[in-house]
Amino acid sequence: RLNGTKQFISNGGTAKLYVVYTRTDKTQGGLKGMTPFLVPADTPGFTVSRIHDKMGRRLLSNATLVFEDAEVPAANRLGEEGGAEALRNSRIARGRGGYGATVLGVSRAAFEEAVRYSRERVQGGKPIGQHQAVAQMIGDMYTRLEMARSVLWRTSWAVDHADDYDPRMSWLTKVVCSEAAYEICRLALEVHGGMGYMRECPVEKYLRDVISFLHGAGNNHIFRIKISSRITGLPLE
Ligand SMILES: Cc1cc2nc3c(=O)[nH]c(=O)nc-3n(C[C@H](O)[C@H](O)[C@H](O)COP(=O)(O)OP(=O)(O)OC[C@H]3O[C@@H](n4cnc5c(N)ncnc54)[C@H](O)[C@@H]3O)c2cc1C
Missing domain, CATH: 1.20.140.10 (Butyryl-CoA Dehydrogenase, subunit A, domain 3)
Structure with a gap:
């Protein structure tokens, strides 16, 4: 289950599928202890709370994403658990x-x-x-x-x-x-x-x-x- 918010996300509110980096191990910092997941836009508990009003790139929608106990199956995990750094590299x-x-x-x-x-x-x-x-x-x-x-x-x-x-x-x-x-x-x-x-x-x-x-x-x-x-x-x- 994912919980938290992330602001300014490009194509937020437009995209049908999101790549979400989540902290799965709180004992580690930075990318270590983070796991990426694919999250479909229609996942229960996942909402877009706000579209930001920007000074430029105004055709691009940037949004605040909110996760409240959004349930994502393990099959949607990208790579290994804690594999954010490996994916980035x-x-x-x-x-x-x-x-x-x-x-x-x-x-x-x-x-x-x-x-x-x-x-x-x-x-x-x-x-x-x-x-x-x-x-x-x-x-x-x-x-x-x-x-x-x-x-x-x-x-x-x-x-x-x-x-x-x-x-x-x-x-x-x-x-x-x-x-x-x-x-x-x-x-x-x-x-x-x-x-x-x-x-x-x-x-x-x-x-x-x-x-x-x-x-x-x-x-x-x-x-x-x-x-x-x-x-x-x-x-x-
Ligand atoms: C148009 C646009 C599109 C974006 N699209 C996406 C997206 O698709 N996905 C996504 O995840 N994010 C996206 N972002 C968010 C973007 O990645 C962040 O705005 C950026 O990483 C800065 O984070 P922040 O806004 O929280 O600034 P802050 O972290 O609050 O930084 C404020 C100031 O403090 C400095 N600072 C902060 N921490 C440190 C540190 N440890 N050492 C030295 N200096 C520091 C920063 O350099 C900056 O000058 C987008 C932002 C914009 C403007």
């Missing part, structure tokens, strides 16, 4: 770097929009792209975009080919791509001047959308701490 879980691809697409759209505007908008008798302050922003955006793309490609290659996959690759890819996306969208807004702040300009939406990736899909602070722990060999408290 398995081939299936290599995809976390894929979030990098999601934000890279938004970054590219913001970049292309900024380039277009810098050619078309004329101020001081010439396209704003000929003013050095704007040219520097375009160059900076491209540099960040290519840096993020390179990391994503390298990690994608490792996901397909490495037998002994290093999860740091997924974590750092998500960190690099989400932070690049945030800065690229912010700069795209700057290139547009006041127009960037207007709803008629697509860039304000891109910025609102990518901000969520700084903490959603795994928090960047925590990823950095996990990477550090792997490097130093010092366990996380």
Whole structure:
């Protein structure tokens, strides 16, 4: 029987089947002592209490899930009891770097929009792209975009080919791509001047959308701490 709540869950209220990580051994912390289960949406005792109102990614429903003695058969367990860590480290879980691809697409759209505007908008008798302050922003955006793309490609290659996959690759890819996306969208807004702040300009939406990736899909602070722990060999408290 599952008991507890989890907030902000993507596709909550829309999905018909949920993967729920549960604590089955209270003597252990973190992923240790946790077991993943498949939970159908119509399981008695499982409800969606709230759909959150977000600043961005507004097409995606994010919900609070509530479990009150929700009975889930052992057959719905994913892997062994206490097997959350094994599942996280398995081939299936290599995809976390894929979030990098999601934000890279938004970054590219913001970049292309900024380039277009810098050619078309004329101020001081010439396209704003000929003013050095704007040219520097375009160059900076491209540099960040290519840096993020390179990391994503390298990690994608490792996901397909490495037998002994290093999860740091997924974590750092998500960190690099989400932070690049945030800065690229912010700069795209700057290139547009006041127009960037207007709803008629697509860039304000891109910025609102990518901000969520700084903490959603795994928090960047925590990823950095996990990477550090792997490097130093010092366990996380
Ligand atoms: C759009 C969106 C979609 C999401 N989708 C899902 C989903 O599908 N499934 C899911 O399970 N979750 C989902 N989440 C939840 C997301 O994973 C969490 O919001 C995120 O992990 C941060 O947890 P929190 O919100 O409780 O922040 P908190 O844990 O309260 O963190 C607040 C601040 O404290 C810092 N902090 C917290 N603990 C530590 C620590 N130990 N060391 C250092 N710093 C710390 C954090 O970095 C942050 O700056 C989603 C969130 C968003 C915004």
